[in-house]
Structures are given as structure tokens and as C-alpha cells.
Amino acid sequence: MRRILLFLLPLLLVLTACGGASTGKSAGDADVFESVTVSGGSDKKAPKVEFDTPLKVTAPAVKTLVEGDGKAIKAGQQITFNAAFFNAEDGSKLGDTYEGGQPQPLPVDDTLKEQDAELYEVLVGTKVGAQVGYTRPVEEPAEGQEATPQQLVVLKIISAKDPAPEPKILSPEDVSTLDDEGKLPTFKFAKDGAPEVTIPDNEPSKDLVVKVLKEGDGEVVAESDTITANYSGWRWEDGEQFDSSFERGEPAEFPLTGVIEGWTKGLAGQKVGSQVLLVIPGAWGYGDPAPEGRPSGTLVFFVEITGKSAAK
Incomplete structure (x- = not known):
């Protein structure tokens, strides 16, 4: 077929x-x-x-x-x-x-x-x-x-x-500037650790934003690894949550080579135990527009890496 x-x-x-x-x-x-x-x-x-x-x-x-x-x-x-x-x-x-x-x-x-x-x-x-x-x-x-x-x-x-220009990973200096200007999402946390997001009114970055909210002290994650993580995801456009492992009550496990490109590029190099904000442009997410059943456009993720295993 x-x-x-x-x-x-x-x-x-x-x-x-x-x-x-x-x-x-x-x-x-x-x-x-x-x-x-x-x-x-x-x-x-x-x-x-x-x-x-x-x-x-x-x-x-x-x-x-x-x-x-x-x-x-x-x-x-x-x-x-x-x-x-x-x-x-x-x-x-x-x-x-x-x-x-x-x-x-x-x-x-x-x-x-x-x-x-x-x-x-x-x-x-x-x-x-x-x-x-x-x-x-x-x-x-x-x-x-x-x-x-x-x-x-x-x-x-x-x-x-015409396709949008290929995104790049935004430099730490540019991420810091966006943060200082109040142009990045922020989080509050419920007692069970589940995040609630506030998304600013400005247009999102056209490049991948990676902000470490809390650095872990575990091993560094390689792009070829399988990770375990708690996470929630929202659409930037309207703040609608489309997925959350917190709601399912357990972390998810997946190979970094088998997820959207923004996750692969944004989480490789992070440490186990880290909490990370990802703002992912559509080209490195599910597309804009996305296929039926997938969220379109720029996506916001809170990700807490709880473990990893090396590729076999």
C-alpha cells in the first residue's frame, strides 16, 4: 500500500x-x-x-x-x-x-x-x-x-x-532574553506535581525553545536512549491541553528516536531528574496543519525525565 x-x-x-x-x-x-x-x-x-x-x-x-x-x-x-x-x-x-x-x-x-x-x-x-x-x-x-x-x-x-524555513535550536542567550521579557510559558504545580501552564499573548518563537527549569543530577540522555518521563503538552494557540502522563497516573516510556523531532532535539543532552520546558514549532511537532487527531502548530511541553535506558 x-x-x-x-x-x-x-x-x-x-x-x-x-x-x-x-x-x-x-x-x-x-x-x-x-x-x-x-x-x-x-x-x-x-x-x-x-x-x-x-x-x-x-x-x-x-x-x-x-x-x-x-x-x-x-x-x-x-x-x-x-x-x-x-x-x-x-x-x-x-x-x-x-x-x-x-x-x-x-x-x-x-x-x-x-x-x-x-x-x-x-x-x-x-x-x-x-x-x-x-x-x-x-x-x-x-x-x-x-x-x-x-x-x-x-x-x-x-x-x-511553500514549506516554512527549517527551525533551529534557539541559543541559551536568546532563550534567556525571551524569559526576561515574559515571552515564555510559565507553570504552577498541583499537589500531585501536575503542571498548569500560562501561555503569554505574544507570538511563539519560530525556533525550538529549550529551558531547563530544574537540572537533575542523573546520567545525561543520549539521542539513542529510551527515556521514562512525566509530561504534559498544550497548544500555544489556545492553551488547550492535548496529552498528559500525570492524568494517566504514571510516567511514559519511549525511545527518543521514535518521538516528534522537538522532543528528540530538546531532550538529548539533558540529565535524568531534569524538568524541562519545550516550545516546539510545528515543523518539529506534528505539523501545521497536523494530521487528523494530532495537535497543530506550536506546542508547549513540560517534561520531567525520570529515567533512561541505553539502546540495545
Whole structure:
């Protein structure tokens, strides 16, 4: 299963103008879209999609079914989209990402080019606002797993933006300046040690902020280590808490190579026993916008490192 279906399928499982086959860009076995028509819809409302069934999908296929009227997508940009999913065998709608959700991000980068060449080829040069049909043969399920129905996915391209500049780790001097100016989050602690955050009104740093609130006296954590930590996380934008080991009543354990980049870069080099404030830009968090079910934008974490074990 290639990248886009891997990316979209979790959305589908959670969610358990008019055009036909146009002169838009296409790649792969695009004749499969000959009977597909797309009508109505908007950025926030799924279109009506009709086609003769069953669609005989024998090879990957992508086609711009309805032209957009925005700017052309460039290689290296990140698009956002909404999608509607259909059973290619009987035409029934399986779900969509429009209702109550937010547009989903997808980098049109070298990784997509490698993993989903047909989709990459069509997206580059297609205009924002387009409706793009996408399908590929379903792989055989692993033993004991339920078969996934053959799908037709129609993507509505909402936006295309150049990627934000790569963040860096803010210097200790710059962190100290932000702190002195009252531009960093502060914490109060309940009797059980759980933190409550106050986030200032200013815009967050575009770089990774690492502030040691209390230095531990244990071993130094390496990037390859697995750590145990108590932590809480909030969105800078609205102060909403999205995760907390304190609420679960026990610390969490995870390899630093298997977490968001802001954790990896911010906690490597810290000592066991340390309490650390992390302000993580979206590029080193879950993205902005983030995939469905993940917090978007700049994130704030309180992390207390309680232990570590070396990689085996």
C-alpha cells in the first residue's frame, strides 16, 4: 500500500461547478476515470461523485477531474486537501474528511515522488481548487486481517504553500532574553506535581525553545536512549491541553528516536531528574496543519525525565 492510501485510511476508519473526465493532468491508467463525474461541493462540503460500477482498477491511476482556479502547485510545496472515499466496486460512499474535520496536509516532495509517483506527477502543476481522482489496486491483506475494499478517492485541493524555513535550536542567550521579557510559558504545580501552564499573548518563537527549569543530577540522555518521563503538552494557540502522563497516573516510556523531532532535539543532552520546558514549532511537532487527531502548530511541553535506558 502506497503513501496516500496509508495516510488516508486511518481517516476513513475513524470516519467509519461540475465536471466529468476532463482534459486535466493524468498519470497511470487514467482511462479508469472515463465514467467518473464530480459535481457540487466546496472546500467544506463533499461533492457528488458518480461512476459506472465496478471500476476495474488494474494499475495506479490519478487524474484531475475538475480544474481548479487557483495557483499551480509547485514541487516542494505542502498542500492541504479534503477527501471523499468511495467503494470502487459498488459506488457507495465510504466516508469523507469534510464534516467536522480540518483539511489534511500532504508534502508534494521527493518522498511522495518516490512512494506515489503518479500522484506526485499530477499534483505538480495542478491548480488549487481542483478535484483529483486517485486509485490503485488494493494489496492482498495479511493473514488474519480484513480485506480493504477497492477505493476511489477524490481529493479537493484547498491550499498549497511553500514549506516554512527549517527551525533551529534557539541559543541559551536568546532563550534567556525571551524569559526576561515574559515571552515564555510559565507553570504552577498541583499537589500531585501536575503542571498548569500560562501561555503569554505574544507570538511563539519560530525556533525550538529549550529551558531547563530544574537540572537533575542523573546520567545525561543520549539521542539513542529510551527515556521514562512525566509530561504534559498544550497548544500555544489556545492553551488547550492535548496529552498528559500525570492524568494517566504514571510516567511514559519511549525511545527518543521514535518521538516528534522537538522532543528528540530538546531532550538529548539533558540529565535524568531534569524538568524541562519545550516550545516546539510545528515543523518539529506534528505539523501545521497536523494530521487528523494530532495537535497543530506550536506546542508547549513540560517534561520531567525520570529515567533512561541505553539502546540495545
